[in-house]
Amino acid sequence: MATLSAAQLREHQRDEYNAFLAQCPGHQLLATLSDKWVTLVLAALADGPLRYSDLSRTIPGASQKMLTQTLRKLERDGLLTRTVTPSVPVRVDYEITALGRTLLPIQQAIKNWAETHIEQVHRARAAYDRGDAG
Amino acid sequence: MATLSAAQLREHQRDEYNAFLAQCPGHQLLATLSDKWVTLVLAALADGPLRYSDLSRTIPGASQKMLTQTLRKLERDGLLTRTVTPSVPVRVDYEITALGRTLLPIQQAIKNWAETHIEQVHRARAAYDRGDAG
């Protein structure tokens, strides 16, 4: 017990590194951005506020659970606001915040890169899959 | 069998939508970029080629499996090259490609946003968790 085994040591380093990564702002943002539904919700709200059911119709791929979960996360991060109108039935509007809007150019940049270079990537994949070494 | 149940219909729409998303270049790129290790590998190679063991030391958080898997994926996408030198023992160098380099500005943009706005996000989270409605 004087020293740690090599495996334990590596595990320790890994944990430390991962803890460090978890704190890295870049990766926090990436974790948010990489969420499939986040981008779609943000994009959907770019044109103006929407109600829950509108969002659910705009993004048919998302289950109720995922949609709600995504909305909560974004609200928590201050990227959108949730406004409840206590009528009968209830009405809830979601609106993107100024902070959320600053994210849109980044999404756009990603989209642009993708549209510009996706062909190259696809060709590279095809070559790789063909077993093309030279 | 004349009509589909509501559940089946929704499921169908979901599938279609997800198939559409899978084809969307932006989401393909996002799927790549969002991979924790991809960013790190790309960043590590930005300064010059590295060997497998170098990478593994630079990124202690990645397991062998994840590292290899990530490298293969990036090679397949044409974002880096893998060069084997058949000496004893074998030597393998990984180098970022021109295409891969075009991705770096985007990573940088993300990093910049994160560093600029992460504070706001953290404050928003704290307020949310405090149950701060107004």
Next chain:
DNA sequence: CAGGATCCTAGTCGATACTG
């Protein structure tokens, strides 16, 4: 040194049913 193959766990996602 660089990785392939295998097993296994933990978290994610979706379907379903119920509530104010």
Next chain:
DNA sequence: CAGTATCGACTAGGATCCTG
């Protein structure tokens, strides 16, 4: 209408052992 709660399927990721 706008959710919440729960359960099961799936799979990404990590540990481990083994090879050229």
